[in-house]
Amino acid sequence: MEQNEALLKQLSRENQKAQNHVVNLMESFRAINSTLELDEVLKKIMHSALKIVETAEAGYIQMYDAISDKLIVKTYVGFNENIKFFKVNIGESITGKVFRDGDIRLITSTEEIYNSMANLSEENLEFITKAHQNSPTIKSILSVPVALGTKTMGVMTFHCFDVEDGLSETDLLLLQSFASQAATALYNAQLHTEVQNSLDEVIHLSKKLKETNAMLEKRTEIHTHLTKLSVQNKGLEAIILEMNKLMERKLVYADYLEGNYVPQHIQHIATILDDIFLLFANKTEASYVSTYDSVQIDCYIYPIRSGSVFLGCLIVEGNTPLLQPDQLIIEQGALTLSLEIMRLRSQTEILYKKTYETYHRFLEIRNLQQAELVAQELGIHHDHFLQIALIELDGNADLLSLENDALLLLAHLKEKLRLENSLLFSYNNKITVLSFTRDSAGEGMITNILKNGMNWWNERFTVVARGGISTGQYSPGQAKDYHMKAEKALLHLKKQKEKGLLHYRDIGISTLFLHHPAEEINSFLSETFSVLWNNNETNDELLHTLFTYIQNNRSMATTAKELHIHTNTLYHRIKKVEDLLKIDFNHYEDHLKVLLAVYLYNTFMAD
Known part of the structure; x- marks a missing residue:
């Protein structure tokens, strides 16, 4: 109960923090649009x-x-x-690159900051250092392009000198929302200045200014309206439905994390969902696409991201250009959705962390009554037969994106594995599956569902999914043993650089060597093969002959046929190997040593 109350308090604090961010944003929008004097607008923006x-x-x-x-x-x-x-050139240092590329840069490492400033002129380095003499070393930096549409007008940059990791992804997300409003305010102010300086164009510019102000008012109105829904905790679906009411054309939100879409009644979107995720997982710009299944579907796709993390897409059917009001609704809706999704994700991470801790507490318990109580906390109950699977993703250096992928795979497995007495959760890029059944009959079904789910993933994504599973009779205390066996099966796949799902019982003799360092195995191989373990052409031939001979269970006929040599030639080669290695294949221990060495090489060392 105390843990639940603490969790609720934490969620309340997070919600309050999100509301404070929204209030600050709205106050800032009003402040920067309260004047049209360019210098004053710049100061208010800063x-x-x-x-x-x-x-x-x-x-x-x-x-x-x-x-x-x-x-x-x-x-x-x-x-x-x-x-x-x-004063920097385009492409010079961090701000010059941000202006040139139009990309936000958040750097929280002093070393990386100064590496990114490597092409800064000595003169500019002196100026920026002298500009803040009390704390010349920058600990973190956030630089954002100030752009209206495709036109980049400038760069807004913030420094943190005293606090490590002072600037964060949350700052980036909030500033991204603010930057578009700031760009509009600057654009309006620049227009106003031009009007004052060019009386001949005053009528034209005044009309343009009114249109821009009307657009700004509309944008602010939409942003305020949608943000209000988020602050009131109405949820993603309420925001999407409200956007649909506002737009001339209907749209769908495809949720990458959950692998589903809203509204659900537009069912033909489901047929193109996987393709859209594949196309836009690494894209930042919206575009029109055409997909073909049973019918052709043309649509406008607007990707939603939070920094490097892909969250999902807004999908509008049709290939005709969007009207300006619809574009405003999509742009402002995307900002609101990204804030809402990241808030929900934070809540999910808190819940999964609690589940992870409770699960590992359950593994340690050996008392039946205590184990049953903890199992109830996890939403499951004991039964006679237990399955534990551990699934890990590998192949993406960006940890946030990797965790994002794990949530997508988890959502897919939850949809397929709809068993009442099961637990599925993700934590630290590892998916855990715990399931109880009355007997072993359900083992094959669960294993097949997990295999199919991982095959589905590995056929579509470059990030590799691999997992280990262990099953057996349950009694308190044995769950930890099955967990460790699943870990070993996963470790075996990682060492073999294989993907998919492996059952612990299928590892075989490799279980004896899983935790042996590669250097120790390599040392044993070098010692066993001694003089054959070099790049000499003759010795390579003898080593290949030896491996083929062992793998064919010492069959002279089969080995000679595979090597395309006469059996007499093979006999002489094997004799030479015995002489060089000082072994006798008729001696039990010599035979076993070579047999084991060949197995270890093929299992752990071969590419």
Whole structure:
């Protein structure tokens, strides 16, 4: 009960924090749109951004100057006047690359920051260092392009000097939402300045300004409306349904984490879901696509991401260009959805962490009554036969994306493995499956479902899924043994660089060597094969002959046929091997030693 209350309090704090972020954003939107004077707008943007990114200690905004072809600092907070002389070329240092590529950069390592600044001129390095003399070393940096549509106008950058990992993914997400509003405000201010400086164009520019303001008002209205649903905890489905009410054309949200879509009544989307996820898992830009199954489906796909993590897609059917109001709804809806999804994901991670801890507590218990109580906490009950499977994903250096993939595979397995007395959860990129049945009859069914699910994954994704499973009669205390056996089966697959699912009982003699270091096995092989273990052409031939001879159970006829040599030639080769290695195949221990060495080489060392 106390744990549940603590969890609820933590969730409440997270919700309150999310609401505070929304309030800060809305106040910032109002502040930066309260004036059209360019210098004043820049100052308001800078001060508002520092309220949103609370951990930042200093920041500045650079705008692109077409005459000098450089990024010029227009406003700053937390720096001295030396920052005014900091002018970078396009592609120079971090901010120059952000402007050139249009990508957000969050760097939380001092070493990586200064490596990214390697092409910064000595003059600019001196200016940026002198601009904050009290704390010249940057601990973390967040740099965001200020862009309206496809036009990049400048770069907004924040520094953290005193706190390690001061800037975070949450700061990035919030600033991303704010940056689009800031870009609109700057664009409006620039238009206003041009109007004041060019009276001949005042009518045209005034009309354009009104249109832009109307768009901004509409955008703010949509953003406020959808954000309100999120703050009120209405859920993803309520946000999607409300977006559908606002739009001229209907849309569907495809959830990558859950592997499903909303609204559910648009059923033909299910036939193209896997293809869409494959196409857009690594994309950041929206585009029109055509898919072919039983019928052709044309649609506009808008990927939703949080940093490097792919969350899902908004799908609008049709190949005609979207009307501007619909584009605004999709853009603002995507921002709201990403915040909502990350909030839900945080809650899921907390629940799975608690489940992980309770599961491992269950493994350690040997008392029947205590084990039953902990099992009830996990939502299961004891039975006679137990299956434990551990599944791991491998192949993506980005840990957040890897955890994202694990949640997708987990959702797929949950859909297929709908057994009442089962537990499935993901933690630290590892999926755990625990299932109780009355007898062993269900073992084959569960194993096949897991194998099919992992095959489904491995056929579609480059990230490899592999798993180990162990089954048997249950009594308190044995669950841990089966867990360890599943771990060993998984370890065997990893050492073999294989994918799929392996049962512990199918490992065979390899269980004796799973935890042996590779160096120790290699040393045994070198000692066993001694003089044959080199790159000499003759010795390579003898080593190949030896391996073939052992693998054919010492059959002279079969080995000679496979090597395409006469049996007399084979006899002389084997005799030479015995002489060189100082062994006798008729001697039991010599035969067993070579047999084991060949097995270890093929199992653990061969590519």
